[in-house]
Amino acid sequence: MSHSEGQSRQYAPPGIGRERQRHADRADLDVDRGGEPQLDGAGREDERPGDEVVGWIGARGGDEADGECAEREHPERDHRRNIHAANLARRTARIAAPAAALCAIAACQTQLDDVDGAFYDGDGRLVHCGVNLDTSANTAIDAVDLALDRARNRGQVVELYAHHPGDTVPVSKIEHVLAAARDRGLRFVTYDDFARSSDAVAGLALSFDDTAIDAWFSLRPLFLKYEARVTFFVSRYGFVGPAQRDELHELADDGHAIEAHSVLHLRAPEYVEQHGLNAYVREEVDPSIAILRNEGFDVQAFAYPFGARTGELDRAIAKRVPVLRSVAFTYAMIGDPCPR
Numbered sequence: 001m002s003h004s005e006g007q008s009r010q011y012a013p014p015g016i017g018r019e020r021q022r023h024a025d026r027a028d029l030d031v032d033r034g035g036e037p038q039l040d041g042a043g044r045e046d047e048r049p050g051d052e053v054v055g056w057i058g059a060r061g062g063d064e065a066d067g068e069c070a071e072r073e074h075p076e077r078d079h080r081r082n083i084h085a086a087n088l089a090r091r092t093a094r095i096a097a098p099a100a101a102l103c104a105i106a107a108c109q110t111q112l113d114d115v116d117g118a119f120y121d122g123d124g125r126l127v128h129c130g131v132n133l134d135t136s137a138n139t140a141i142d143a144v145d146l147a148l149d150r151a152r153n154r155g156q157v158v159e160l161y162a163h164h165p166g167d168t169v170p171v172s173k174i175e176h177v178l179a180a181a182r183d184r185g186l187r188f189v190t191y192d193d194f195a196r197s198s199d200a201v202a203g204l205a206l207s208f209d210d211t212a213i214d215a216w217f218s219l220r221p222l223f224l225k226y227e228a229r230v231t232f233f234v235s236r237y238g239f240v241g242p243a244q245r246d247e248l249h250e251l252a253d254d255g256h257a258i259e260a261h262s263v264l265h266l267r268a269p270e271y272v273e274q275h276g277l278n279a280y281v282r283e284e285v286d287p288s289i290a291i292l293r294n295e296g297f298d299v300q301a302f303a304y305p306f307g308a309r310t311g312e313l314d315r316a317i318a319k320r321v322p323v324l325r326s327v328a329f330t331y332a333m334i335g336d337p338c339p340r
């Protein structure tokens, strides 16, 4: 259990009632596994079928992992494309059709620079889509470098995210990304920036999700070293202790954006199915924005837990904040994370 999560148990979220507690109990099951290692330790991917990254299908056994996402030894892109295509075809033949379709939009994580949804090109989109840097997502560092190359070459913002530095993602990987962005002359863009300008620049929008606030704060020297500005999408703010709230304020004062990531980190479409759209907005969206704004944070964006969204949800939440963030790959149970 992380320090912040341990602290959190001492603080009751505001307005929690019997219904909320019921969802809180459920949240322990539905929590974003990638962001809550205390509930689902990194490296235990086999135990998390519900949130399986579809890109992993067929890629966890040795040969395909070597041939695909761990395939880093071959410098030529075309060669990798061929391997990827072959793996995709094999996978597609083996798995159910809906999953195959999802796999196609997930793309191979080594082909990150081909995942158009992860690049903001100035189209003024409502729903932004990030690519996961966590170790469990198998996003190879050379793939990230190629994505940063594309951002520089095409004048686009590449969107990447992670959860818990030092746990779900190595700090060295974060530093590599920051250094690589700086070396390419990329601008650091926050989701607050997206809300203020629809212009595309050659940039990097790096974000961190959930509640690992102490670990985020520990990156502050790196952020200062690379003059990086990033975004923190905070869930369960009602459980966050005073020390961590102070850390978030310091990060905001440094120029980072503090944005909303729901109250209890539930799957929105399932919640809507059970309780209705208005209930989700009332229970999970509005309070997560209000509690941050009441603390003085200028909330301009909302990130969907698990990237689980629908057009109906987009339209409702867009009345609250101008920018939404989802994911550019997908989990097995999430149908349409990136609407393009």
Ligand SMILES: [Zn+2]
Residues within 6 Å of the ligand: 032, 035, 209, 210, 235, 261, 265, 304, 305, 306
């Ligand atoms: Zn999350």
